[in-house]
Amino acid sequence: MSRRTASCACGQLSLDCEGEPLRISICHCLACQRRTGSAFGYQVRYPEAAVAIRGRFSGYAQAGDSGNVARFGFCPQCGSTVFWRPDALPGIVLVAAGAFADPAFPPPPTVSVYGDRRHAWVALPPGCEALD
Known part of the structure; x- marks a missing residue:
């Protein structure tokens, strides 16, 4: 089974996935x-x-464009947001893809949401499902 680590910019907060x-x-x-x-x-x-x-994190809750609330965990030292838990998806943790700092992971996204707010220059990868 694979194990990957995501962390904040200073390394104080990390997640083993x-x-x-x-x-x-x-x-x-x-x-x-x-x-x-x-x-x-x-x-x-x-x-x-x-x-x-692993490590300390501070949190804040914010409603997204859908109105659903997510609870974000960020490093109190460097300010990097590393993960969040959406209230609408109990038992799920979302991890900022860049926090893995691995050009080989993750692969391209398979789902894109809120396409009506997508910048005109952003092209979706082939096969990416657009949920608007």
């Missing part, structure tokens, strides 16, 4: 754009039982 992710997706909602400072959020979904959190 066991097995393969349930889903890899990108989100173009305005809340993700603001949270990431990028054109979209890129996240890897795992069952909560497959994720072990």
Whole structure:
């Protein structure tokens, strides 16, 4: 079984993720754009039982464009958001894809959401399902 580690920029907060992710997706909602400072959020979904959190984290809750609330875990030292738990998906942890800092993982997203807010220059990878 594969094991991957995601961490914040300073390394104080890390997550050990066991097995393969349930889903890899990108989100173009305005809340993700603001949270990431990028054109979209890129996240890897795992069952909560497959994720072990090491280090300290602070949290905040924020409603996304859907109105659903997610509870974000970020490093109190460097400020990196590493993971979040959406209230609408109990037992699921989403991990910021860039926190793995591995060019070979994750593979391209298979799902894209909030395409109506997608920047015009962003092209979806082949085979990526668009859920608007």
